[in-house]
Amino acid sequence: MKKSTPAGYTSHLGVENREQFEFLLPILEQFNHQKDALLELLRTTQDVFGYLPGDALQFISEQLHIPLSKVYGVATFYDMFSIEKQGKNHCVICTDPICAVAGAEEILRMSCEEAGIDQPDQTSPDELYSIKPSACLGLCDQAPAALVNGIAQVDLNASDSERLLHGRSANSRLQINGEPRILTKLIGRIPATDLVAHLSEGRFKALDKALAEMTPEEVIGEVNASKLVGRGGAGFPTGLKWEFTRQAAENHKYVVCNLDESEPGTFKDRVMVEGDPYRIIEGLMISAYAIGAKKGYIFVRGEYPAATAILHKAVDKLYATHYLGKNILRTDFSFDLEIRRGAGAYICGEETALFEAIEGSRGHPRIKPPYPTTHGLFGKPTAINNVETLAIVPELILNGGKWYLNWGTKDSIGIKLFCLSGHVNRPGVVEVPFGLTVRELIERYAGGFLGEPQAILIGGASGGFLHPDKLDTPLTNEALKPLDVPIGSGAIMVFNKTVNLWKVLKGFAHFFVNETCGRCVPCRVGTTQMLSILNKIDNQSGTGNDLEKLKEIGTFMKRSSVCGLGMTAANPTLTMLAQIYSQEDAFM
Amino acid sequence: MIKVNIDDQSSEVEPGTTVMEASRKLGIEIPHLCYFPGLSISGNCRLCVVEIDGRPNPSISCETQCQDDMVIRTQSAELFQMRRHIIDLFLAEHPLDCVTCEKAGSCLLQKYAYIYGLKETSYEFNHPRTLYQDDNPFFIRDHQYCILCGRCVRVCDEIVGANAIDFVGRGPGSHIGTPFDRPLRDSTCVFCGNCVQVCPTAALMPVSRNGKGREWDLERIETICGYCGVGCQIEYATRDGKIIYAQSRSDAPVNGDYLCTKGRFGWDFATSPERLTIPLVRRDLAYEMGLTSTSWKISEQSPLKIEKPDLHDSYIEVGWDTALDLVAEKLADIVRASGADVVMGLASARCTNEENYLFQKFLRAGIGTNNIDHCARL
Numbered sequence: 001m002k003k004s005t006p007a008g009y010t011s012h013l014g015v016e017n018r019e020q021f022e023f024l025l026p027i028l029e030q031f032n033h034q035k036d037a038l039l040e041l042l043r044t045t046q047d048v049f050g051y052l053p054g055d056a057l058q059f060i061s062e063q064l065h066i067p068l069s070k071v072y073g074v075a076t077f078y079d080m081f082s083i084e085k086q087g088k089n090h091c092v093i094c095t096d097p098i099c100a101v102a103g104a105e106e107i108l109r110m111s112c113e114e115a116g117i118d119q120p121d122q123t124s125p126d127e128l129y130s131i132k133p134s135a136c137l138g139l140c141d142q143a144p145a146a147l148v149n150g151i152a153q154v155d156l157n158a159s160d161s162e163r164l165l166h167g168r169s170a171n172s173r174l175q176i177n178g179e180p181r182i183l184t185k186l187i188g189r190i191p192a193t194d195l196v197a198h199l200s201e202g203r204f205k206a207l208d209k210a211l212a213e214m215t216p217e218e219v220i221g222e223v224n225a226s227k228l229v230g231r232g233g234a235g236f237p238t239g240l241k242w243e244f245t246r247q248a249a250e251n252h253k254y255v256v257c258n259l260d261e262s263e264p265g266t267f268k269d270r271v272m273v274e275g276d277p278y279r280i281i282e283g284l285m286i287s288a289y290a291i292g293a294k295k296g297y298i299f300v301r302g303e304y305p306a307a308t309a310i311l312h313k314a315v316d317k318l319y320a321t322h323y324l325g326k327n328i329l330r331t332d333f334s335f336d337l338e339i340r341r342g343a344g345a346y347i348c349g350e351e352t353a354l355f356e357a358i359e360g361s362r363g364h365p366r367i368k369p370p371y372p373t374t375h376g377l378f379g380k381p382t383a384i385n386n387v388e389t390l391a392i393v394p395e396l397i398l399n400g401g402k403w404y405l406n407w408g409t410k411d412s413i414g415i416k417l418f419c420l421s422g423h424v425n426r427p428g429v430v431e432v433p434f435g436l437t438v439r440e441l442i443e444r445y446a447g448g449f450l451g452e453p454q455a456i457l458i459g460g461a462s463g464g465f466l467h468p469d470k471l472d473t474p475l476t477n478e479a480l481k482p483l484d485v486p487i488g489s490g491a492i493m494v495f496n497k498t499v500n501l502w503k504v505l506k507g508f509a510h511f512f513v514n515e516t517c518g519r520c521v522p523c524r525v526g527t528t529q530m531l532s533i534l535n536k537i538d539n540q541s542g543t544g545n546d547l548e549k550l551k552e553i554g555t556f557m558k559r560s561s562v563c564g565l566g567m568t569a570a571n572p573t574l575t576m577l578a579q580i581y582s583q584e585d586a587f588m
Numbered sequence: 589m590i591k592v593n594i595d596d597q598s599s600e601v602e603p604g605t606t607v608m609e610a611s612r613k614l615g616i617e618i619p620h621l622c623y624f625p626g627l628s629i630s631g632n633c634r635l636c637v638v639e640i641d642g643r644p645n646p647s648i649s650c651e652t653q654c655q656d657d658m659v660i661r662t663q664s665a666e667l668f669q670m671r672r673h674i675i676d677l678f679l680a681e682h683p684l685d686c687v688t689c690e691k692a693g694s695c696l697l698q699k700y701a702y703i704y705g706l707k708e709t710s711y712e713f714n715h716p717r718t719l720y721q722d723d724n725p726f727f728i729r730d731h732q733y734c735i736l737c738g739r740c741v742r743v744c745d746e747i748v749g750a751n752a753i754d755f756v757g758r759g760p761g762s763h764i765g766t767p768f769d770r771p772l773r774d775s776t777c778v779f780c781g782n783c784v785q786v787c788p789t790a791a792l793m794p795v796s797r798n799g800k801g802r803e804w805d806l807e808r809i810e811t812i813c814g815y816c817g818v819g820c821q822i823e824y825a826t827r828d829g830k831i832i833y834a835q836s837r838s839d840a841p842v843n844g845d846y847l848c849t850k851g852r853f854g855w856d857f858a859t860s861p862e863r864l865t866i867p868l869v870r871r872d873l874a875y876e877m878g879l880t881s882t883s884w885k886i887s888e889q890s891p892l893k894i895e896k897p898d899l900h901d902s903y904i905e906v907g908w909d910t911a912l913d914l915v916a917e918k919l920a921d922i923v924r925a926s927g928a929d930v931v932m933g934l935a936s937a938r939c940t941n942e943e944n945y946l947f948q949k950f951l952r953a954g955i956g957t958n959n960i961d962h963c964a965r966l
Contacts, residue, residue: 067751072767367631518759525677
């Protein structure tokens with residue numbers, strides 16, 4: 001592909017053939033020509049043309065009154081947009097460590113060969129195929145995986161070129177295990193968007209109870225009593241977050257559900273939403289009632305087209321049956337819900353970057369304080385919660401907050417969804433109370449280890465490595481904290497002895513280089529330097545000084561980065577050096 | 589008012605004042621690269637960290653607002669190490685071309701590398717940005733020196749309103765660019781060069797500086813811009829009587845840090861040989877007045893065919909007194925012969941308010957007519 005002239009760009013003075021962009025007009029209407037339409041307009045343009053023609057950007061810039069430079073800045077920030085022409089078939093292959101150990105590299109190579117492409121990230125000369133390596137697609141339980149023309153293709157093998165290049169109907173499954181099955185009770189048992197079936201299973205009873213019998217303060221009281229903490233990874237007390245947002249002196253408030261699940265190895269939120277969307281929406285509505293918000297957003301990761309479709313279907317049904325809109329359940333409570341699609345950026349899982357994405361900007365995290373509870377989406381007080389957090393909320397209302405204390409341990413209360421992937425026999429989501437050991441979890445619910453485990457990564461790419469000696473460590477914050485291993489999003493990736501862990505580390509370092517927004521220096525330069533040192537070690541040209549440098553830069557990033565991405569990017573490397581590898585191992 | 593204590597100095601500041609602003613008021617300089625007074629806060633360089641009592645981690649002072657009884661330290665061994673580490677990281681992306689760089693001496697990165705004692709980066713050097721764009725006659729964009737502080741983007745958005753540039757791409761590979769990275773002339777850039785003014789490194793440099801000397805070779809001359817009545821203060825950097833580049837100064841009362849494209853880049857008239865520096869009188873008039881012995885040379889050729897008549901063929905140089913006397917005499921003749929209302933004055937937008945006031949006074953009180961207008965009204 002030639003790079004110099006942008007495809008489809010005719011003039012900086014005006015757009016020719018405006019009629020070709022008429023399909024954008026309904027979206028503009030829907031968003032009332034507001035600037036936050038930008039991401040959706042770009043996504044739709046990308047879907048229609050397969051890339052973003054220069055004239056389309058100019059057209060959007062004129063319609064939204066956003067400078068072209070800003071539109072271009074946004075278009076180049078997100079992975080799912082391309083400025084250059086793409087092939088007719090668009091194949092995105094996950095190359096993050098779990099898929100990589102399952103053979104993604106080979107699949108990438110084979111598919112490139114099959115399509116007649118020299119190197120990944122290119123388009124074939126006949127313009128039929130574009131093949132792109134990608135960060136984790138949240139399909140780690142069915143690795144290796146790819147998104148072909150927006151359809152998830154899982155359990156791939158290199159000989160399956162037809163499916164890889166042209167895609168077929170989705171073949172992904174929802175794999176769930178565990179005990180007790182509270183959050184995941186209905187998943188797989190009844191159709192995800194069948195509202196009648198869900199209502200007969202008691203859906204929206206909690207909302208009914210909250211609206212009819214409880215004041216917002218009482219709702220927050222129950223959540224506080226449950227000691228529920230956020231399940232996205234940071235672990236902030238949910239009730240406290242709601243309380244702060246409720247107390248913020250401002251009439252307009254928002255609730256946001258964070259479904260930008262991009263942490264490598266994490267797929268629980270996708271499973272929850274694809275299996276039981278109404279539970280999440282009910283939780284979000286209760287949170288809206290509690291903080292006094294009339295409008296909510298669910299921000300769905302761009303790489304989750306199936307979940308997006310299910311949510312749209314669910315929301316349409318709820319509007320049709322007046323579960324959304326004005327005077328819900330014949331009370332004074334009114335609530336509107338919008339589904340927003342991301343466009344491929346790990347950083348947008350960070351709450352303030354997510355706000356920026358909804359508002360139609362580059363996903364740069366904001367400096368905190370001020371926190372979202374006072375200055376969130378559109379500058380208004382916002383309660384933003386992870387899918388799993390919201391999924392628990394209806395149970396807290398129905399059973400009372402104290403009921404939740406029955407689960408888990410003293411310092412790690414409740415039930416958690418873990419995402420098991422890698423070298424285990426039955427990967428998938430596991431719902432268990434906190435307190436089981438890593439070994440118990442894997443042997444009981446994941447069919448045991450596949451091969452001899454070499455290292456277990458807990459918490460995803462920003463988590464930490466656990467040595468197989470420590471398999472009997474309970475999965476609780478108090479037990480893992482001394483080992484510097486966060487439970488985080490609940491991803492548990494198992495690597496057996498066939499895996500070269502330096503390659504895994506390199507994979508994560510590469511992931512962070514790709515995903516850092518590049519704004520603050522510690523993270524931008526730090527991730528680059530970590531990758532280059534790991535490359536050196538992998539090429540057998542490392543020295544003892546390099547290990548010191550790795551530790552030094554990792555510790556520094558932790559301390560001085562703007563947001564959680566930079567603060568945690570070095571975690572796998574630091575814990576690997578602390579727990580798994582001694583210096584001699586590194587240079588073997 | 590809020591009471592704060594910075595480096596053992598007490599101060600009272602307005603609510604909403606940041607620690608950086610409060611420190612500056614006390615004359616305490618906190619190192620910074622992305623912060624620029626008057627622009628929005630980006631907080632990306634992390635260099636302005638300070639210690640605040642009661643906070644476990646250092647906070648960036650450009651963003652942190654003062655709170656009552658805050659105790660702040662801007663210097664400590666730990667802060668020194670932190671800042672040193674940050675400069676270390678910056679240098680891993682910034683070529684150390686200081687020996688030939690024209691920004692040397694006023695480059696902020698160089699200044700901090702000196703302060704924190706860094707000869708070079710302790711990391712592996714890499715070149716994430718290599719674009720070199722000299723697509724306009726005014727300034728050069730050399731991306732290898734860019735540290736992505738974003739000052740240029742913010743000045744373009746917030747002060748100038750041209751919105752010509754933004755961050756392009758993501759992560760280490762991102763750079764500052766126009767839409768589609770097309771030449772600046774195809775963007776909404778107005779070439780005011782305020783981005784050049786705020787750039788802390790040599791990423792944005794005036795073309796006119798190319799090979800014309802280093803900061804310490806240049807003399808500074810302060811003056812007022814002659815282009816319009818605003819009265820912007822300009823500082824010319826000159827060498828051997830020649831202007832090398834123009835810049836504004838943050839203490840300039842009217843324009844602060846900013847200039848327009850004429851003030852910043854349109855100064856070549858100042859030393860142009862074609863510039864009029866003394867009054868001229870038409871040669872035929874001068875001959876009548878006895879100021880010269882040679883009269884108007886009437887060319888035998890059609891005036892259209894004369895390529896470029898020499899100014900001195902048709903004019904002679906005179907002193908100011910002679911010139912003004914001549915104008916006064918001629919004007920008085922006209923008023924005496926035909927009355928004051930045949931005279932009209934058209935004032936200029938390039939003059940100051942005071943000059944324009946004097947001009948109308950001259951016409952009304954001196955000439956005696958109300959025929960006065962101003963070009964900015966047209």
